[in-house]
Amino acid sequence: MSNKRKVGLIYGGKSSEHEVSVHTALSVINAVDKARYEVLPIYIDVNGQWVQGPWIEHEITHVDELRFTLDNYETPNVFALNNTVDVVFPVIHGPNGEDGTLQGFLELIDVPYVGSGVLGSSVGMDKVMMKEVFGNAGLPQGKYKSYLRSELETNIEEICNGIEAEIGLPCFVKPANMGSSVGISKAKDRQGLEEALRFAARFDRKVIVEAFISGRELEIGVLGNEHPDTSVVGEIVSGNEFYDYEAKYKSDNTRLDIPANVPDDVVIRMKKLATQAFLALDCSGLSRVDFFWDEAEDELYINEINTMPGFTPFSMYPMLWNEAGVRYAELIDRLIAFGIERHEEKRANALVAEQFND
Structure with a gap:
């Protein structure tokens, strides 16, 4: 029996950062110490279909080799991942990958994984909630305001008036939940502000407006x-x-x-x-x-x-x-x-709970 640690590498995803994620997976697969780890690639295509590839023990030369299809491979039994791998390395960027949703699933099936848990991932992904936590922690940050897409659809004139008065121009307009600088605009005038708000709202139901900081x-x-x-x-x-x-x-x-x-x-x-x-x-x-x-x-x-x-x-x-x-x-x-360490720390909580139930 192999003493190598089995790593499930989850990558791809439905977000606009799909290609970034596939390139990340390629880098991890080729860099990981093959003498210590076996890597099981688990690809999520742009439609959200999960496809499990073969165990990889060699160098991958091109990202196309990591875009699996069900014509050639199988749908993994994701609920049995904790019996298949020792740890999961999720490298999906953006929504449905680093926003706590995938982390919550991995928590439910009780498998160790790399990176932040549900709370840190979800708050870190939502720029509005992130800034609320930063403010509560006393961290220095610029002015900001947030709006729902539904508000922008019905009240954009009044919203722009408020932004100009409280934030000022120029300012940055962003989707609240998106990474890799997707959907971001720098608004310099009133027309640009309206366009930036509508553009950001294409990517998320919540939009954040941040004051321009020269630095x-x-x-x-x-x-x-x-x-x-x-x-x-x-x-x-x-x-x-x-x-x-x-x-x-x-x-x-x-x-x-x-x-x-x-x-x-x-x-x-x-x-x-x-x-x-x-x-x-x-x-x-x-x-x-x-x-x-x-x-x-x-x-x-x-x-x-x-x-x-x-x-x-x-x-x-x-x-x-x-x-x-x-x-x-x-x-x-x-x-x-660190992912395994964090999982073991959480399992210690379960052991305490079991003692109280005895």
């Missing part, structure tokens, strides 16, 4: 569970007007400076604030925390936390840890260990 975009990685570590600080220098989907995945105008050229005291403050944000949302495993630094006023503002950040070797999160001395394969290894 440098800094990011830091968090790794661990109850006593997490933080990485070096990185800076995004975008040739686009802001770091949108185009700049993130398609443009050659974006530069990632790792480590960022910032004063030591800024790094120290970011490490403290990022850890506070991670713990405030009850996150675990991994997160990337994004900030704006107003260099003239020396003020840091937390922008958001991403509980399942881009995870190819060329994504910001792994690159930050690589600079800190944690290589990609080791990062995967640590995350698997």
Whole structure:
């Protein structure tokens, strides 16, 4: 019998970040230590169909090899995953992947998994709830307001009046539940604001409007569970007007400076604030925390936390840890260990409950 740990890799999904997820899966499969782990790829296609591929023991050369169909493979018995794998590594980005829904399912079938649990994932995905928690924790952030799609459909003129009065222009308009900068616009005037609100509402029933903060975009990685570590600080220098989907995945105008050229005291403050944000949302495993630094006023503002950040070797999160001395394969290894550790900690609660029922 093999002593290798069996890892179920769930990827794909129905969100607009499907392709990002497949590329992440390719990177993880090729980097994981094959002497220690067996990888079972479980693909969710754009229609939500689950397809289980074969156990992978070799290098995959192209993402197309990971887009399985039921013509060639089978639908997995997902309710028996806890009998099939030792741990699940979910690398689905966006809704139905990093928003707590998949995490809740994995909790129900009692299988260890990498990353934050239901609470941290769902709050981290919903930018409005995330900012509410940040505010309650005393973390510095810019002004914001949120609206439902139904409100925008019936009352957009009054809403725009309120935004101009309370937030001001320019401002950023975003879907509340979406990742990879999908659906984001920078509104500079009244017409642009109305267009941005309608555009964001195409992606989610809830829209958030954030005040424009003039500052440098800094990011830091968090790794661990109850006593997490933080990485070096990185800076995004975008040739686009802001770091949108185009700049993130398609443009050659974006530069990632790792480590960022910032004063030591800024790094120290970011490490403290990022850890506070991670713990405030009850996150675990991994997160990337994004900030704006107003260099003239020396003020840091937390922008958001991403509980399942881009995870190819060329994504910001792994690159930050690589600079800190944690290589990609080791990062995967640590995350698997943290996922199992968190599961064992939760199982200790069940043992206590059983004692009370005796």
